[in-house]
Amino acid sequence: MIAIVGGTGPEGCGLALRWARAGEQIVIGSREAARAQATAAQIAEKAGTLGSVEGVDNTVAVKMCDTVVLTVPFAAQADLLKQLKPSLRQGTVLVDATVPLAAAVGGRPTRVLGVWQGSAAEQAAEIVGRTVTVAAAFHNLSATVLDGDHDVDCDVIVCSDDDRARQVASDLAVKIPGVRAIDGGKLENARIVESMTALLITLNIRHKVHGAGWRVTGLGI
């Protein structure tokens, strides 16, 4: 079971849809259980009968699952994680997809904020403490593309200091048709991967598209 905290937003919905289609059991988390349920029902209908999708409040979601994917706006990330921390299971893998876009403080979505810890993912790791391991992933996938039926022409770069967390995030990535999971090294490298989302937003604007993404070349894979 995969908890998607902030799962009613476009990125969370898109990931839920793709993982439900891959047969996974998804728990959509939201501040309001009713909203999570409504979103879960929509995703379940769109996904068909393969996986299951249910909706609960964020705290219940993380209590139910060993894998928690965080897809909230940066402005909400720290407070939410502090609130959820007592409810996180020991050994939880937290997959953080947060991007510190300057839009969080009224700035542009094409710019990122400097985060004291280095990245949103490192901030997450500091907050949740040592009983939870953190991987950073899924920053660069277009919510618009995830919400569709086509293969996703984008790689997921996974950064983590923990081999199991990296594996969990990578296994989730390759369940999305078209996606490759790329080992991006340590969690600190999330600084770069997060900022690459801001550049994708620039590319979307400049090229008048909604689904710009990245492929890594030259890896011999």
Add this chain to the structure above:
Amino acid sequence: MIAIVGGTGPEGCGLALRWARAGEQIVIGSREAARAQATAAQIAEKAGTLGSVEGVDNTVAVKMCDTVVLTVPFAAQADLLKQLKPSLRQGTVLVDATVPLAAAVGGRPTRVLGVWQGSAAEQAAEIVGRTVTVAAAFHNLSATVLDGDHDVDCDVIVCSDDDRARQVASDLAVKIPGVRAIDGGKLENARIVESMTALLITLNIRHKVHGAGWRVTGLGI
């Protein structure tokens, strides 16, 4: 004519080789004219008879050319630009490929330094002043791949605040077989593109290759 300042380094040599093969006239610049000449002769031999490659000292190189490509280590960038500034022609387009790798101060090549102006390219723009326009490009091309005969499986993201500078850099990019020039927006976005080189170095190390690169997907081009 294209001046490549720092043209005796691996990135500069690789670019010179590809542009010479495309029929361009290349002026390799170095601190020592003799070294520039020796490198130019090697590149000319490798390139065949299409373009021309000559070697001179950096100051002479920038006096000869309206397009100057800067491929020096970050530690050398600011001092060199200050020294070259009086010799730059009015209207020069400076194409900066500098990456502020932490290796410049004894750190890791998988990390970048914070640059006060935001990026190495913005530092360059501040130093050269208003009679020279700046584009940032070519950060992500593997020197090893450039030095070979195969098409280069990597896009060049071009960032600039000046349309002509962006066009000059883009025209240079597409002279390299396999490369697409991607409009990356304002010069400030060089912050992200520069850091993406550090991530490529991580990917090269993790995947035991020398030519990791990026392709942008989803642009409909």
